[in-house]
Amino acid sequence: xxxxxxxxxxxxxxxxxxxxxxxxxxxxxxxxxxxxxxxxxxxxxxxxxxxxxxxxxxxxxxxxxxxxxxxxxxxxxxxxxxxxxxxxxxxxxxxxxxxxxxxxxxxxxxxxxxxxxxxxxxxxxxxxxxxxxxxxxxxxxxxxxxxxxxxxxxxxxxxxxxxxxxxxxxxxxxxxxxxxxxxxxxxxxxxxxxxxxxxxxxxxxxxxxxxxxxxxxxxxxxxxxxxxxxxxxxxxxxxxxxxxxxxxxxxxxxxxxxxxxxxxxxxxxxxxxxxxxxxxxxxxxxxxxxxxxxxxxxxxxxxxxxxxxxxxxxxxxxxxxxxxxxxxxxxxxxxxxxxxxxxxxxxxxxxxxxxxxxxxxxxxxxxxxxxxxxxxxxxxxxxxxxxxxxxxxxxxxxxxxxxxxxxxxxxxxxxxxxxxxxxxxxxxxxxxxxxxxxxxxxxxxxxxxxxxxxxxxxxxxxxxxxxxxxxxxxxxxxxxxxxxxxxxxxxxxxxxxxxxxxxxxxxxxxxxxxxxxxxxxxxxxxxxxxxxxxxxxxxxxxxxxxxxxxxxxxxxxxxxxxxxxxxxxxxxx
Amino acid sequence: xxxxxxxxxxxxxxxxxxxxxxxxxxxxxxxxxxxxxxxxxxxxxxxxxxxxxxxxxxxxxxxxxxxxxxxxxxxxxxxxxxxxxxxxxxxxxxxxxxxxxxxxxxxxxxxxxxxxxxxxxxxxxxxxxxxxxxxxxxxxxxxxxxxxxxxxxxxxxxxxx
Ligand code: SF4
Ligand code: SF4
Ligand code: SF4
Ligand code: FES
Numbered sequence: 043x044x045x046x047x048x049x050x051x052x053x054x055x056x057x058x059x060x061x062x063x064x065x066x067x068x069x070x071x072x073x074x075x076x077x078x079x080x081x082x083x084x085x086x087x088x089x090x091x092x093x094x095x096x097x098x099x100x101x102x103x104x105x106x107x108x109x110x111x112x113x114x115x116x117x118x119x120x121x122x123x124x125x126x127x128x129x130x131x132x133x134x135x136x137x138x139x140x141x142x143x144x145x146x147x148x149x150x151x152x153x154x155x156x157x158x159x160x161x162x163x164x165x166x167x168x169x170x171x172x173x174x175x176x177x178x179x180x181x182x183x184x185x186x187x188x189x190x191x192x193x194x195x196x197x198x199x200x201x202x203x204x205x206x207x208x209x210x211x212x213x214x215x216x217x218x219x220x221x222x223x224x225x226x227x228x229x230x231x232x233x234x235x236x237x238x239x240x241x242x243x244x245x246x247x248x249x250x251x252x253x254x255x256x257x258x259x260x261x262x263x264x265x266x267x268x269x270x271x272x273x274x275x276x277x278x279x280x281x282x283x284x285x286x287x288x289x290x291x292x293x294x295x296x297x298x299x300x301x302x303x304x305x306x307x308x309x310x311x312x313x314x315x316x317x318x319x320x321x322x323x324x325x326x327x328x329x330x331x332x333x334x335x336x337x338x339x340x341x342x343x344x345x346x347x348x349x350x351x352x353x354x355x356x357x358x359x360x361x362x363x364x365x366x367x368x369x370x371x372x373x374x375x376x377x378x379x380x381x382x383x384x385x386x387x388x389x390x391x392x393x394x395x396x397x398x399x400x401x402x403x404x405x406x407x408x409x410x411x412x413x414x415x416x417x418x419x420x421x422x423x424x425x426x427x428x429x430x431x432x433x434x435x436x437x438x439x440x441x442x443x444x445x446x447x448x449x450x451x452x453x454x455x456x457x458x459x460x461x462x463x464x465x466x467x468x469x470x471x472x473x474x475x476x477x478x479x480x481x482x483x484x485x486x487x488x489x490x491x492x493x494x495x496x497x498x499x500x501x502x503x504x505x506x507x508x509x510x511x512x513x514x515x516x517x518x519x520x521x522x523x524x525x526x527x528x529x530x531x532x533x534x535x536x537x538x539x540x541x542x543x544x545x546x547x548x549x550x551x552x553x554x555x556x557x558x559x560x561x562x563x564x565x566x567x568x569x570x571x572x573x574x575x576x577x578x579x580x581x582x583x584x585x586x587x588x589x590x591x592x593x594x595x596x597x598x599x600x601x602x603x604x605x606x607x608x609x610x611x612x613x614x615x
Numbered sequence: 616x617x618x619x620x621x622x623x624x625x626x627x628x629x630x631x632x633x634x635x636x637x638x639x640x641x642x643x644x645x646x647x648x649x650x651x652x653x654x655x656x657x658x659x660x661x662x663x664x665x666x667x668x669x670x671x672x673x674x675x676x677x678x679x680x681x682x683x684x685x686x687x688x689x690x691x692x693x694x695x696x697x698x699x700x701x702x703x704x705x706x707x708x709x710x711x712x713x714x715x716x717x718x719x720x721x722x723x724x725x726x727x728x729x730x731x732x733x734x735x736x737x738x739x740x741x742x743x744x745x746x747x748x749x750x751x752x753x754x755x756x757x758x759x760x761x762x763x764x765x766x767x768x769x770x771x772x773x774x775x776x
Contacts, residue, residue, distance in 0.1 A: 205665025210674040219674075221666035222652060222681060230665070614656055614666045 044110040049117065061103035061114065062090055072116050073125065073154055075242055076191045077104040079555065081200055086192050089128055089154075093118040100124055126158040132189045133160065135167040139187070143244040148552060150242035151189060172217075177225035179404055180233035180249055180397040180548075185217055188245035194218060194237035201541065203516040204347070205615075206231035218245075221614045230350060230615045232343040234515065234539045235397035235421075235548015248397045248549060251418040252428055258389035258417070259302050265383050267305040268298050269369050270393040272313055273459030273544040274422055276565040277395065280551040280558070281426030282436045287561030289569060292441025299442055301432045305377075309392065311448040312369035313455035313467070314578035315587070316340065319604055320362045320464075321471040321578075322595035324534055328505070333357045335510075335525065335532035338464050340364040342402035343539030345608065347515055352522055353610035358535075361605040363415075365458060366392050366399055367408050369448070370415030371603040376591045377447065390417045393425040395459070395547035398539065407606045421549025450583040453570040460563045461513040461543035462489035462496060465536040469500060469509070470577045477503040484576050490567070492542065492559070495521060507533040514541030620646045621654070631662055640673055649680045677730060682720040685727035687765045690744045691717070694733030701754070702741040706730065708755035709743070712762055725769060726762070 046055045046064065053068040060083070065072055075087035083105035091100035095113035100121055103114075115121065133155060140146050172185035192209065195218060199205040206229045210219035220229040238246045258264045275291035284290075291308075298306045324336050339345060339360040348355060363371065370392070374385040392399065402408065403416040420428065429436055443449060454470055457463030466486045473481045488498035489509070494517035497510045508531045512518050518537055525532070540547045545562040546554050570576060578584065592599045624642045628635045639658060644650055650673060652666075659666045673679040691697075691706045710716055713726050720727040736742045739751030743761075750761055 199665065199668070205667050208665070208667040208671035210671040212675045219667070219671065221655070221670045223670075229667070614652060615659065 046108055046110070046112040046114065048114045055108040055110075055112075057108075059108055061092065061101070061106050061108050061112070064108050065092075065103060065114075065116065070116055072103055073157070074104055075150065075154075075189065076193065078193055078196060078240065081196055084192060084196075086190075087128065089125055091121055091124050092116045093121045122158070125154075126160065129154050129158050129160055130163075130165050133163065134165040135169055136189070137169055137186050139244075143187070144247045144250075145244035149244060175226050176249070177227035178231065178233065178249065179227070179401045180235060181226060181231070181238065182247050182249050183218075183226060184245050184247070186245075187243045188218055189243055190216060190218070191242060192218075193240040193242070194246060197236045197240050198231075201514065201516050202232075202234060202236055202539075203519055204230060204232055204234075207237070224614065228613060230613045232346045232350075232515065232539065233398035233401045233548075234343040236540060238397065238548050239546075239550070239552060239554050248421050248424065249400055250424055251400070251420055252424050252431075254418050255391050255420060255428065256431075258391070261389075263387060264389045265304050265387050266302070266389045266391065267307060267373055268303040268391045268393060269307040269309045269312075269366070269373075270294060270298070270425075271366070271395055271459065271544060272308075272310045272456045272463075273395045273547070273550075273562070273566070274393050274425065276459065276562050277545060277550050278422050278426055281423065285561075286558040287565045289565050290436075292443065293436065293439040295442035295444060296439045297429050297434050297436060300434050300439075301428065303391070305445045306442070307369060307373070307448045308444040308451050308455075309365045309369055310451035310455035310458065311444070311581070311583065312365040312372070313458040313464075314452050314581045314584050315368050315372070315604070316362055316365045316458075317454060317464075317467045317471050317578035318584060318588075318595045319368075319600060320360050321468050321475055323360055323362060324468065324472055325475050326596065328507075328533060334530075335535050336360050337534075338536045339606075340458070340464060341537060341539045342396070342398040342405075344515055344518065344537045346398070346401070346611065347518065347539070348522075349608055350611040350613045351519075351615060352526075355522065355526075356608040356610075358525075359608055361607065363408070363604055363606050364399075364402060365455075366394065366419075367402065367415045367606070368604050370403075370409075372448075372587065372591075374409075374413055374415065375603060376587065380447065385413050390415070392416050392419050393422065394419050395422055395544040395550050396540070397421055397548045399549075405606070406609075422547075422551060423549060426551075446583070447586065448583055450575075450581050452575045452578050452581050453573045454576055454578045455581070456566060456569050459544045460490075460566050461538045461541075462486075462491070462511045462536065463543065463566070464538075465489045465509060465511050465534070467578055468534065468536075469502075471579045473500075473502050474577065474579055476505065480577065485570075489536075490563075492556075494541075509534045509536075511535070512537040513543070515539045516541070617646050625657065625661060629661060633662060633664065636662060636664065636669065636672055637676075640669070640679060644679060647683075649683050652681075677718070677732075680718050680720075680727070680729070682727070683724070685720045685725050686769065687726050687745050688729065689713075689726060689762075690729050690731045690734065692732075692734040692736070692740070692742050692744075693730050694737065694740075696737035696740040697733075697742060700740045704755045705741050705743065705753050705758065708758040709762070712758050725766070 055064040072090050074090045085102050085105045090104045092103045093115040094101045175183040258266050276289050279288045279290045295306045337358045378385045400419045409415045454467035489496050489511045500507050542559040546559045628639045715721050717728050717730040743750050
């Protein structure tokens, strides 16, 4: 620790950190556009420049190490002028589209223009003109609004280890492009949407299905149902200005009812259903010498990744559909029959933390005879927009409860929202299936936390099982290569595409960062700690579903409705 | 034959790092005339780079192409002398006439277009070359005549085939 002077104030600095980190800790704000927490600085945008006494040029604070005795001015006239010019340059070829832009009021470029008082177009260049790439089921790319900060490229390559996009061309012709400038839908993009979360502008956004949903809601012929994923209730409040980590489950249900959805279901219910099927499958594979390690199948980005990068390993994947698809399937079969509604008249919406779920509903096998398990997926952000659009006063809503026949959910299902959650829930039930007893302590500490790969040894009766949790697709390659190379001690692997799990999915509120991930996870764990039914096999509505309709886990009906298959995909990787 | 040559080049760069990318791309293009998707994917595997990265790096330079050259490969000199004498307008006229940009090949595979630094024929500026045949002192108005000449030859060739 040593001291430096900033804006005539003395603050503490630590050796080895950058000026920017020091300033952040002292709550001194310097704007940034290309800076990414935890990654090496590129110095691309130069917005973070500050003036340092005794130095000639302005210094980019994100990449410059602090030294003892530095005297820094973050808002000297020179620094402010430089920043304003950078902003003006960025705006020079930018489309004046704010009114129609999805990022209106949540755009960093717009904020900066406002903060620096840009009131006229002083610099003007030819406007960007590109065709908007709408080919992906999940992501829309609008190059005209791209300011080339490079964050999407970095998250895709350095965090997710996909590398679907990169800088191409040079000079004023530089763009972000896929290989061979192909459309995104045929590229190696796995639809995770992490690039959307980091993009400062409207250049990247989710493919929105709000119009389709609203059309269905106003169609008297349609019976419109909605399901919301386990993580939504602990993140959506942020879109209404609340701090992160607040659970608004009951209010969310009421909001959907007020909008006019005929039924509100909770995907955590079908997460319990997934656990029943998946734990049975795991036990079956272990006891009959099936393919191990078994790998989870609820994260569609991960599924596409393995299909395109490790097609020879798809038999490791659990054949279970994801909770979204399972609920979709039983809504249009069991629920439809029970209530005498024609499946083709049901419009099934799901609210997901994930933009890859938009891709998942289009996969082959996710429905039959032109009746799809799920008809439209909207992200957490879109759901918040919908709620606002219907003029609902979210903050003052009474609490509501999910509809029958899928009304109950356990906290195990809820845990699906965070990395390690599927593992924890599956272990609880697999343990019961094998031993006939509950685990002594239901909490499996080793699979919680934010490390990239978490491993644990679990004793289940006479059985010793090693399990691993991959937290973020960027960590998958390492483990897959180990398995290819002969590693054979693992029985079960959970993989979540997004670092942190669904609570940090590509459809979640923007500005998702480490602290928010932590408090959102905290909210999930708190639910698990405080409620009574914490294991999927004790969910009474699940029991009834098997008794009345499905028969037994892995039975014929389950197989038909709740399981799926995988394929090899040819893409340019 | 070119397959062997490609295999040899790939072998030479096996285990290479990222800085072998450009020379590798150059050697491949010298043999194949362009960078095919398949080959870029192989290069990606060899150097452990995503194809998007390779494409990105390659598009930074003018010299790389991603489609085979057309039967008639048009090179437009953009050296200083040619520039001074109006080669930008010439390039523009060619792009309009062929409806392709530099680095591209037309649909039928008849024409491809490339911008080159200096052909070394400054005395003839502005100069273009089609399959090595020089056209000197070109002005935009000449372009349709020059290109149609090749189109006619192509029609005749086709009839003779
Ligand atoms: S990206 Fe930002 S600045 Fe650009 S149009 Fe959208 S809101 Fe406006
Ligand atoms: S969605 Fe994910 S895989 Fe696709 S470009 Fe964005 S970060 Fe890369
Ligand atoms: S698309 Fe967004 S994140 Fe990517 S470079 Fe452009 S502005 Fe930055
Ligand atoms: S944030 Fe420092 S250069 Fe972009």
